[in-house]
Amino acid sequence: MQAEDSEAWVLASRVGPVARIHLNRGDARNPLGAEMVQALSAAVGEASGQSGVRVILLTAAGPAFSAGGNLGNLGDRLAAAAGPDGRDPIAAGNRRYGEFLTQLVNVPQVTVACVQGAAMGGGAGLACAVDIAVGSPEARFGFPEAAIGLVPGQILPFVAARLGLPAARRLVLTGRRIDAAEAHRIGLLDYVADSHQALGALTRQVLESVVATAPQASACTKRMLGRLPVAPLQASGALQGYLDEAAELFAGQMRSEAMEGVSAAREKRPARWNEAGELSALDLA
Template identity: 40%
Template sequence: MNDLPHCETLLLKLDAGVLHVTLDRPDSRNAMSLAMVGELRAVLAAVNQDRNVRALVLRGAGGHFCAGGDIKDMAGARARGGDAYRELNRAFGALLEEAQQVPQVLIAVLEGAVLGGGFGLACVSDIAIASTTARFGLPETSLGIVPAQIAPFVVKRIGLTQARRLALSATRFDGLEALRLGLVHFSEPDAELEQRLQQVLEQVRQCAPGANATTKALLLASEDEPLDALLDRAAGLFADAVLGSEGVEGTTAFVQKRRPKWAR
């Protein structure tokens, strides 16, 4: 795979095709600094075309996922004026776009504080596993600011009605409520988070990495692309997949009653 960037705010561990990315600023509950945003974007770029990396697991150190934006960064930007704030904010939006589009399966493990920007990262994950005791919220309006970059991703994740309620009241809620809202897919007691993660990773490993990447892109395109054009393009993708190496291996394995190579 491409060399991973050196990181000061992230811990990186590649294990059996899974890149574990840990936000590592525990003293600030992993608040999202501009440096962390840059390092996350660099990691995503490094693995983008690498099919040997099957999944990314994103979590936080010290019992918290991410408490939102770094107030120190905001204070530093204040001295440089409005353009600095726009650049700081938009950089995080670019991260959310890139995280949502990354070809690998993005799995978020959500513990402790999942606030503001952390909430946004949860919304762009493919599979989200939350502790029942995690604390979710959009606190921006209670600070006199707006959830500018994360708002569109929150709406797409849980719908406009619920997004309005949560953003306009700064309501805090736990992992069970996050499950009810459809923000996360699993809500587990702390002692069972790792077991659930391993189950999810085992399921992901049953799927061909190229087919997963194409399927993810197709699903995301369904939000915006006209249906007729999308179905025409999807037919071509299907034909390419059937005739490609993964399709041949997968269908052959099925006939031979064995596991395909990528699932071994």
């Protein structure tokens, strides 16, 4: 792993047929803001164009894989002026993540994520978008967007494609977090290591299995998988139209309910719309 540039958003390296892309903001839990998404997109584009690369491996620094979207600069984002086309800049920024995930699922190489800790929101979506996800017992997943007034529209097609609609509904509509064992049970994780220390060895075994397959057969098989009716219309105009609409919904929520939701989360209090306390009177006997 390259370590000479501690300021880089991602670090890219290559060992034989494996191109590794390392999220490099561990101190901030690897937020998926504009700079990180741009760096990820550039690194994936470069890796996918290199001759002999069979696998693109995503890893992350620090205790968390990714905490998801960066809401620390909410005020600046709300105040940003519309672009020359009049489009809401929040919608445009949100849409770029869907563009990156579409890019990721369409590369010919097999994509693998090594999830060492929490993957929330867009981070969980990233784990869902790869071909194979490997996790440590400390891995945790959740989709907290609706709880803070947002819509996880850019990641929903990829989450539903991996988990199926019932599990996707359950997770995104409740915001409940799940551990590695539950993630493995529902298919979010393909493999779970016995311990944090064993994660590297397990990931290496998965990589060895991938590169042991015939290169053209592997690429063709992946392409055909993407064309199955159960796939999230990965390369189709229908998916792009959906993601465009989702970005506008996200921007609308950011400018309305999310203002209260994010404030409540920061202040560690229930949001004003949260009526869970009243459920104590509900008799379910």
